[in-house]
Amino acid sequence: MNYPNLPKDCTSMLCRYLTKELFEELKDKTTANGFKLEQAINSGIENIDSGIGVYAGDEESYTLFAPLFDPIIEEYHGFTPTDKHQSNLNPDDLNAPNPDPDGKFILSTRIRVGRNVANMPLGSAVSTEQRDHIESTIIEGLNSLDGELEGNYYPLLGMSREVQENLIKEHFLFKEGDRFLASAGLNRDWPEGRGIYHNIDKTFLVWVNEEDQLRIISMQKGGDIKEVFARLVSAIKIIETKVPFSYSEHLGYLTSCPTNLGTAMRASVHIALPNLSKDMDAFKTITDKHHLQIRGIHGEHSQSEGGVYDISNRRRLGITEVRAVQDMVDGVVDLIEAEKAL
Template structure:
């Protein structure tokens, strides 16, 4: 998309612009320049970049999200989590469910423009708020600085902790001053996690085994609401919540399941096409750029911009239920004489 939309005309228009944080066009496009195989190729160096470099961002956002430059993100609407129910009450298909959202903290730039003080100040503010949470959200913050390699590897293996080394983020200057200012919070039951200063300022994650989407989503809604009382988030009236990557705007909600669909997976192209009809994205067992293991897939909602939080969850729920029905139908076909 960078190659498609950074025309000579757009380049000449944007090449000398700067945000009030000092971010330039080079900060926005450097990851795509270093990684020609990147699907998108651009990142926002700070919240203002979406406006200052709108001639580049707007067409990318429109193509990826189907969100026109004249459109506006609806107001936040979490809806009633209880209406989502349990997607797999018998536990036959869904291994685990995860709902996460990203947030950027008002007054701070994003990774390419953040200095060491920004990282440390933000971490201090965030960890203080997180460690004041009570009840089922009560937990502890663990800074990455000083954490043993063994502990890090175990948390990564458990799908709790992010890891360094993504070449797209590295090229975007996302890993500067690593591991300073980075860390992870999780509650005592390890069903609620927060990543601090990984790709975004905050990644808030609610998860547990099984398909009880109502409980998992409800926990996230409660956590975000409590944290927002203490910290102001960056939100734009047109694009919704602002984050580092233009693929993750609006609600920033990603609701996903690890689900066993081995029969659907036999014809992967047809499987993907079916999922797209329900606005779902299919990934391998361990996420983006991985393969399925034993017929297990990571499937999530694709649309995040132009709809409310509850609408995004409802689309995901309806799509997953349809895929389960399709898998059941294939099972029935195999069992027929």
């Protein structure tokens, strides 16, 4: 492979950090799983509008291609190559009385984490056999869930139209088609080896072999954020007894995309702020203070509907899970106060 012809107006982190010299230094290196620089950067080359443009293929990618990954991680997370990540999944350490007990502002709460299986390549480098093995290992872990977490696993392969339509209607089902993931090699063999699990009450959900090998999600209507976090932690601990997760002392929980490292957590609420959203400067002053991200209700790059926004933590690496959720809680309290004042 030759140095890619990157356009002058490309603003992705890949375009900023992949110099010709760095490309020459890294282009012939290969991880033990056979993952090369060419695969790590393919998504950013094929999708020039990427924000980041690189994906890891395994744990070794983060060390072998460190001259490319480290500056991206440092810019995105403010986290240096000598820093160490700390984890804290204790719900008792979270100070989160319901910020909206009357249900006037918060429509729903959702907290999710990404996880990958220890001693296995990540999705970009995994073989068909490995992906199938990962799926069966995860199903074994999910089968050990009981009580409110007990539910059913639905493989995507051979899924009936009726089940599909129900899951899409519930906003549960993930789909093929994301061009960034496709270029990273994350959509290979679709839909084999992939599926979705949810409990009976539909307050707990696991995606298997989408961008990461597990996306573990806890959610419910309203603003009881602590209850949602506690359910998530309970499930993580049970699944981990059967499925060891890929974790590094430096980078925390390892994920395909360097933006999701560390806690690999996104804690969010859908919240109605019809008055505050008329003054986006005031809105952003509050979210910036608490390290929060504003999205439309259908996720990244989507618009708000009826003054309802998706508000989530921006920081993931170098802070604990409790801190990430606390950022969101404290910001939501301030947003509701500002909305009430208007």
